[in-house]
Amino acid sequence: MLTKTEDSEIVLGCERRIINAWPALSTLVVGDWVLRFANGYSGRANSATPLSYGAELDGAMLDLIEELYRADGLTPAIRLTPLVAEATRAAVLERGYRVKDKSFGQISPLAGFTASEEAELQIEARPSQEWTAGAAALQSGNKTHAGNLAAVIERVKMPAAFGTWLVEGEAVAFGMSVAERGMAEIGLICVHPDHRGHGYGRRIVQGLMGWAGAMGCHSAYLQVEQSNAVAISLYGSLGFRTLYQYETRILD
Structure with missing residues (x-):
């Protein structure tokens, strides 16, 4: 479990902002935890997440979490972040x-990143059907379901940017960012397999970081699988550190 330091305060800030940056279709608050449900689309939106230091779960709360997820047709899932109490982890x-x-x-500072002027980068405040379909098509497993993706991102209430990289008018890369209180999450970065290796993913991320800086954010944050x-x-x-x-x- 984290002790309260400058970095641990940032961890807490990121984890709380993630709930708004990637909304679930249904949300319950149980003690120091938020339970999220989104038809199984993505792990974050379909798991229990701690939202305070030393967040605990006793046996009855674990029973309740498991009952609620199974009743929704989902596998019980818990995100064990550094905010979780050691006894609960055990x-x-x-x-x-x-x-x-x-x-x-x-996380990365945004100093030096400016709004992109590249004609190939298209940024929209709301996701178009083309953006949603294109981004979903480049996912794997149940994340290819465009309708479930649309249901999540249509619930974003904070200022957002949905980026598309075009090559000769064809959309080949996608990404999104959501800004809240000085920080912006970068997510859903994906590039069509036929166009990888040309730096389009980098340009999408840079463009979104530039957008976030223009929105007055001082930092960008993201989550990435350790195997990627x-x-x-x-x-x-691009300056991100773990x-x-x-x-x-x-x-x-």
Whole structure:
């Protein structure tokens, strides 16, 4: 569990902003935890997340979480971030929750990033049907469901940017950013397989960071799977550093 330091305050700020940057279709608050439900689209929007230092879950709360997720047709899932109390982490593992994925939370200052003037970069305040369909098509598993993606991003209430990179008029890369109280999340970065290796992902991220800076944000943050070496290298070259790590665990 985190002790209160400057970085731990930033962790808490990121984790709380994520709830608004990537909304679920339904949300419940149970003690120090938020339970999110979104038809199974993405791990973050379909798991229990701690929202305070030393967040705890006793046996009755774990029973309730499992009952609620199963009633919604979902596998019980809990994000074990550095905010979780050690006793709660141990209790989750003792119940047999297994690792689904491990991720890094990263952050970068936005000083020096300015709004892009590249004609190939198109940024919209709201997602078009073309953006949603294009971004969904480049995902994997149940994330290819454009309708479920639309249901999530249409609930974004904070200022947002939906970026598209065009090559000869064809949309080949996508990404989004949501700004809140001086920080902006960067997410859903994806490039068509036929157009990888040309730096389009980098340009999308740079463009979104420039947008965030123009919105008055001082920092950008994101979450990336620990196994995604290509993305981690890209983000590192743009100034992102790892702030914390977490794992999502599920109960089969």
